[in-house]
Amino acid sequence: MTRHAAALFTAAGLDREKAESTARLLVLTDMMGRRTHGLAQVPAYLDQVERGLMERSGEPEVLRDTGGTVVWDGGYRPGLWLMERALKLGFERLPQHGTFTLAMRKSHHIGCLAALAKQATDRGYLAIIASSGPHTKIVAPFGGKEGLFSPNPFAIGFPATEFPVLVDISSSITSLSMTREKAAAGAQFDNPWVLDHEGRPSRDPSVVEGGEARGSLMLLGGTDAGHKGFGLALLVEALTGGLAGYGRKDAPTRWGASVFLQLLDPAAFAGRDAFVAQMDFLADRIHANPAIDPDAPVRLPGEKAARLIAGAERDGVRLPAALAEALRGHAARLGVEAIV
8 A cells, every 4th residue: 555655646747756755654543543634635635736735756845943942944845754854853853852842834744743753753752743723724713713724733652661652642632634534524623623603512513614704623632621622732833843944924825834844852851671671561551540431441642553563464445435546546647557
């Protein structure tokens, strides 16, 4: 499946390295169970490549480099490839600096943040990743009813003995991809996770696509504690658009992201053994915590992903029928042999 997705991207015009990196991380995302951000993104990415809105070749522009901190202009090249390059640079510099921080403007979509953080945790490092889409205004500030922010995802990953802990959240309760998927299927959310154009809570995802009378995604915390999601949205804006020096003030209209990446090596602090011992103890206490529902024991974020990856390695990745049909159509159009 990775080879097939890479072949589609290459046929559309992406450099081979960029195509392979993007395909690899999209498939990993599906293996982790984050299906809205996995191979489901292939049609949208192909459209962006073919319309010249995802740059096909070239390197990021280095705007500043102090050794431990770097600022890039990604030039709207594939976000997953840019992030893989950024992570590689960070891994090379961690032995000298102990920490590495990169801010990037004008990246294309960077997909599932947990899949990126896993690249660091697999090497024994901590990762903090944040992303904002300065072109997107779909999350209203707390108390407001007009979209201003993107969902502003934020991820933290750290290693433990049995599996990495991967926290991947956003300032909104749900994502734009999930909202569009629900709306296309004519389905409702189980709970009111969006606001209509008057700021009233709703379970109907279609209110977010209401044209001039457009609603917004509800902030994390809802109508009672949405100031917490608002605070997270502001943090992400500062780390991404603020540190990269490019954000909403510039009013871009192109699908892209401002990005923050920070890597930390526990060896530069109290030591890797000490870090893992503390995290393992915490994991043990969490697993031992009495569950509200005995059939649903308490687990850590990242635990299910590790189990799903193992299952996908054994059984493969199952694609929804509609996505398989779309991929067959793109394969025929681009002259690539279909495998689904």
